[in-house]
């Protein structure tokens with residue numbers, strides 16, 4: 001049975017990751033229909049006249065011509081006949097304007113009624129969708145309130161608080177906003193129209209024209225709107241009729257949900273499967289736009305197929321390579337939508353659509369919400385359909401490995417079953433990518449912590465982030481564009497001896513990585529903060545800290561842009577990862593869902609920045625509570641100080657607040673990740689980012705691990721012990737061979 005978890009972190013605020021089916025209308029969590037999403041991302045050019053297209057687009061939203069006409073006229077005037085603005089983002093401006101127009105009219109009506117008190121009428125029934133006080137919490141976890149100095153209030157005092165963001169936009173909406181930000185810059189007019197529409201404080205009332213007549217019969221709908229702070233303007237792009245639809249599965253298209261990277265994805269696209277062959281309990285829908293039709297369907301076993309049929313005038317004389325097509329569209333997109341960087345990938349986008357489709361058409365028991373009587377589903381006139389296609393099972397077998405991790409498990413008898421626990425995105429939209437969590441074996445509760453994508457300062461830690469502290473030698477203010485393209489490395493390469501650590505492809509240079517891997521020298525403090533914390537009156541001698549190479553990335557005082565090749569860690573996670581329950585007794589772990597090349601950035605270790613003294617207090621407390629802690633010491637530079645002030649000896653504690661790195665388990669010696677200190681916004685090395693890079697090529701579904709640098713023989717360490725189950729032939733935990741372990745719980749100093 002699949003359980004979609006509606007609550008991930010502890011605290012009163014929850015996000016509902018539930019699955020909703022809105023009477024045949026499929027929407028993603030931000031309220032966009034797949035249709036909208038698809039058009040938005042693909043920028044499919046309408047073929048007919050602009051006006052007809054605009055009417056048609058609005059018609060799919062159940063907005064009739066009469067309402068569209070005056071608004072369109074007005075917009076054409078305002079934009080001086082420039083259709084680009086009106087058509088942008090699937091007529092968003094037009095939609096907004098229609099909506100605003102309607103709101104204005106309603107407001108007028110209200111005003112009129114107020115000045116005509118005699119007119120006695122029943123109050124109109126309205127469905128409130130605004131961020132009501134008690135709903136505001138349902139979007140994200142409680143975050144500590146940020147003080148004016150950038151610090152967060154102590155953890156204890158913040159647990160009951162609501163998210164401190166002034167804007168009520170949900171974290172989930174943030175990702176959506178990122179997509180559209182490029183559009184905003186294209187026109188001031190557009191931007192003002194957008195600003196008025198996307199402002200979260202101006203949440204509308206559901207318009208009857210937008211809501212299916214029987215929406216009241218769908219209790220989940222209201223809940224869904226509340227949970228996602230859905231803007232009614234984005235609702236119900238298309239109600240999908242299933243009866244007599246032309247839904248079908250194109251079995252020649254390898255499972256997109258399984259992210260084939262073979263590059264042959266569409267080659268056999270002329271082969272199709274009639275839905276009734278495979279759709280016993282699957283879902284399908286057909287989304288019709290001007291000149292374009294999308295069929296999307298899932299099989300009972302969880303594979304999703306997506307098909308776009310577009311009546312283009314020119315017939316292709318030969319079938320081009322699918323990679324070439326994807327590349328061309330990607331390039332077009334990068335250009336026209338100013339989408340930045342390598343993270344944008346059409347394949348990933350298609351995969352996301354399939355994943356969301358599956359999620360939204362499956363109930364909590366893993367059964368499809370949409371039933372298609374096979375007799376009703378025919379596709380005789382499809383240009384790409386054949387009578388006897390291969391069954392969907394064949395395709396799944398080849399991609400089996402990945403789909404297991406993503407959606408379901410394949411049992412010994414060949415049957416698939418859904419994982420017991422599945423959380424779609426533990427980051428709740430705070431990272432560039434979703435990170436799911438699965439428990440394929442049991443129904444454990446998801447781990448309790450607050451997801452934060454960036455470090456936050458707890459209380460006493462001194463982190464000197466000030467532009468004034470960055471001297472000209474520590475930045476490259478005269479650079480522009482991409483520093484890696486410059487023939488002479490700029491000042492930011494100084495830390496790495498005049499050569500950048502990254503290649504143009506954004507991965508670590510072979511030499512730099514191998515130097516980091518082979519570096520195993522220790523440096524010793526004269527007065528070690530760790531020993532001081534253990535015994536202040538009579539501290540023992542420093543046990544040593546690994547000497548580590550720093551990377552220095554360009555930052556705000558540099559003249560280059562965000563796409564500069566020397567800004568990798570600060571751009572965040574870009575690859576697909578998943579938290580999963582390990583079988584070997586290590587608890588939760590992190591695995592990659594895609595092949596990773598050697599030297600690629602995975603994620604940084606994020607947590608609360610605490611002083612060594614504060615950490616010590618926490619450790620004492622957690623010993624009492626018998627709770628595991630997740631601290632990492634930022635000790636890469638301790639050896640260079642004669643006496644390190646307690647407020648400068650910093651740690652990252654991811655026990656209560658952390659990111660995905662808190663799930664990376666330890667492996668002795670031959671781990672596939674290496675942690676490298678990265679200097680971004682501070683020049684002294686008391687505070688830095690701890691970034692994980694792959695030490696070798698890592699295959700999809702491999703668990704990610706790093707060597708915590710534990711001394712399994714050190715009895716004096718204050719943190720609770722664990723018995724190492726890393727499975728490495730080089731395991732340092734002697735207790736594996738019989739004796740009891742006294743090893744330490746979490747990554748601390750090396």
Ligand SMILES: C[S@@+](CC[C@H](N)C(=O)[O-])C[C@H]1O[C@@H](n2cnc3c(N)ncnc32)[C@H](O)[C@@H]1O
Nearest residue numbers: 586587588662663665666722724725726745746
């Ligand atoms: C940073 S956390 C890693 C995530 C953790 N497994 C969880 O479930 O949240 C460190 C903890 O994971 C467990 N752990 C990590 N590596 C392990 C290993 N090689 N063998 C056994 N337990 C391990 C220990 O309980 C340790 O205290």
